[in-house]
Amino acid sequence: MSETYHLSFDPSDMQVDAIHAFLTQSYWAENIARAVVERAIAGSLCVGVFAPGGGQVGFARVVTDRATFAYLADVYVLEAHRGHGLAARMVTALHDHPELQGLRRWMLATSDAHGLYAALGWTAIEDSTPFMQRHFPYVYGQAAQ
Structure with a gap:
């Protein structure tokens, strides 16, 4: 992976507009409301991948109790940035996250x-x-409900 990309777990770095724009067009969350994306992010451990200019080009999140179980969701990398190992890097970073160790x-x-x-x-x-x-x-x- 090019070292020009960087990962962040900081919730304040997540660019909700960019995440929502991708998810609303995805096969698994088509037409998802922005408010739902905001709640999903707030209730999850999230990682984003960012291009050199700072724009968010990928995202993944884990829904977890941080004790026994984790559900990996919403993993994506924008098409123009695929082929650099970014999805694998995000998932590996989640696997290695200190709050997600010892899960069954x-x-x-x-x-x-x-x-x-x-x-x-x-x-x-x-x-x-x-x-x-x-x-x-x-x-x-x-x-909307």
């Missing part, structure tokens, strides 16, 4: 980045029988 389980959902996560030690759930979910795939297209 990490989880994520992805439709298109299995190779990235496999290279970082993630595995597919072989037997998903014990896992259940409540899933509302169109919630962001509904009126």
Whole structure:
């Protein structure tokens, strides 16, 4: 990865407009409201990646109790900045974060980045029988609640 990019965990560095602009167009959070993004950031441990000029070009967050479980979400790098290992660097930084050590389980959902996560030690759930979910795939297209 080029050393011209830098990571930050500082919540005040997160550029909510940039994060929202990407997420609202993503396949997993299409039409998400800015207020929802703000609440998600406030309730998560976030990392951002920043280009030399200071613009945010990537983001990832973990929803966690900081004791037993972590859910990795909203990992992205803007297309113009892909190919520099930035997503891997963000995920690795989260893996290594002092508040996330000793967790029993990490989880994520992805439709298109299995190779990235496999290279970082993630595995597919072989037997998903014990896992259940409540899933509302169109919630962001509904009126704000």
